[in-house]
Amino acid sequence: MGCGNLFFSLVITFSAALITYNIIISANASLKQDFPDPSSTKSAASSFSVDPVIKMPTDLSSTSKTSKRLFHTAVTASDSIYNTWQCRVMYYWFKKQKNKPNSEMGGFTRILHSGQPDRFMDEIPTFVAQPLPDGMDQGYIVLNRPWAFVQWLQQAKIEEDYILMSEPDHILVKPIPNLSRDGLGAAFPFFYIEPKKYETVLRKFFPEENGPITNIDPIGNSPVIVGKDALKKIAPTWMNVSLAMKKDPEADKAFGWVLEMYAYAVASALHGVGNILYKEFMIQPPWDTTIGKAYIIHYTYGCDFDLQGKLTYGKIGEWRFDKRSYDNIWPPRNLTLPPPGVPESVVTLVKMVNEATANIPNWGS
Incomplete structure (x- = not known):
């Protein structure tokens, strides 16, 4: 029995080392040779009509109304207090929304890229990924995200055919259907991702033979719903390009x-x-003031207001909620609600954080 366990451990260790070796070698090799041949990959966007403003499908007649296309939600995180409290709040709301009408939400995984299990493994379904070798992230810890996804996609058993890549600071305000279709992913467009503006730089990684620069969508990896098989192909390239850009x-x-x-x-x-490109995928308070049709609140920005409900962005407000205030400590239960006049999006955010912390056992420990 002991020999069997030792052999199994050696196999796992060797496999992890081999994956790391391949990633590092490919990251330092010529990127161009790793890129897919444009003649062998045809963009799915060319096969059906797309709205020119927000790129939502205008032909919905082929969409199935009967069968669910479940997606697996995956969130990468470190073991810091900062990431951990956000993940606990995020997972609380995932569970609340999962089984409601119109949901196509399947399983959930926190991809923990600290390399070691933590004490929340029993609370949140977790896959432990190894971080990049020391110094390889050059102080940019986010480079661990694509590497963590590569490991998870290669090693984990994922039942669903689609993946939603989400983040710890996402709160789900309602159940999410599978917004992807016909080989296309579904993604939120970020105003600050501007491929055309940086075409000269991007051509180092996206040569002209791959097509116009407009083929690069103004997105990040999250929130994105994409086919699992597609993501298995994208993830190693995402890893390579991230390292090469850095x-x-x-x-x-x-x-x-x-x-x-x-x-x-x-x-x-x-x-x-x-x-x-689905603009209503999520909102980002305080700039987005109403919930509208959004599925996700992304609380990346600080919310600062005076007691009259006026935004004081750039100046600490008399009332504030900023996740960075809790980078090394747990947010207390029952945060003070915003004063009258503060937008609905901010009020909803704080109420949802409060509900989660009130109901999560052993909060703050």
């Missing part, structure tokens, strides 16, 4: 903290996977 001084300077987002957009385009 090593390139011009790209690193141009893209900064959103470098990994550009890398995913490039990788998706290189594999001929277009995306339906």
Whole structure:
């Protein structure tokens, strides 16, 4: 029995080392040779009508009304307090929304890229991924995200045919259907992802023979719903392009903290996977003031207001909610609600955080 366990452990260790070796070698090899041949990959976007403004399908007649197309929600995270409390809140709302009408939400995985299990493994379904080798992220911890996805996609048993890539600071305000269709992913368009503006830089990673720069969608990797088989192809390229961009001084300077987002957009385009750009996928308070038809609240920005409900962005408000206030401590239960006049989106965000923390056992420990 002991010998069997030892043999199994050696196999797992060797496999992990081999995967790491292949990723590192491919990241330092010529990227062009790893790119798919454009003649062998045809963008699915060319096969049906697409709205020119938000790229939502205008031909819905072929959409099935009977069979569900379940997707698996995956969230990458470190073991920091900051990421952990957000993941616990996120998973609370995932469970609340999963079985409601119109949901096509399947399983859930927190991809923990700290390399070690933590004490929340029993609370949140978790896959433990190894971080990049020391120094390889060059201080840009987000580079662990594509590497973590590569490991998860190669090693985990994923029942669903689609993946929703989400983030710890996402709160699901209603059940999410599978917004992807006909080989296209479904993604949120970010105003600050501007492929045309940075065409000269991006051509290093997306050569002209791959098509016009507009083939690169203004997206990151999250939120994105994409076919599992497509993501298995995209993820290693996303990893390679991320590392190559970080090593390139011009790209690193141009893209900064959103470098990994550009890398995913490039990788998706290189594999001929277009995306339906869905503006109502999520909102980002305080700039988006109403919930509307959104599925996700992304609380990436600080919310600062005076007691009259006026936004004081750039200046700490008399009332505030900013996730960065809780980078090393747990947010307390029953956060003070915003004063009158604060937008619906911010009020809803704080109420949803409060509900989660009130109901999650052993909050703050």
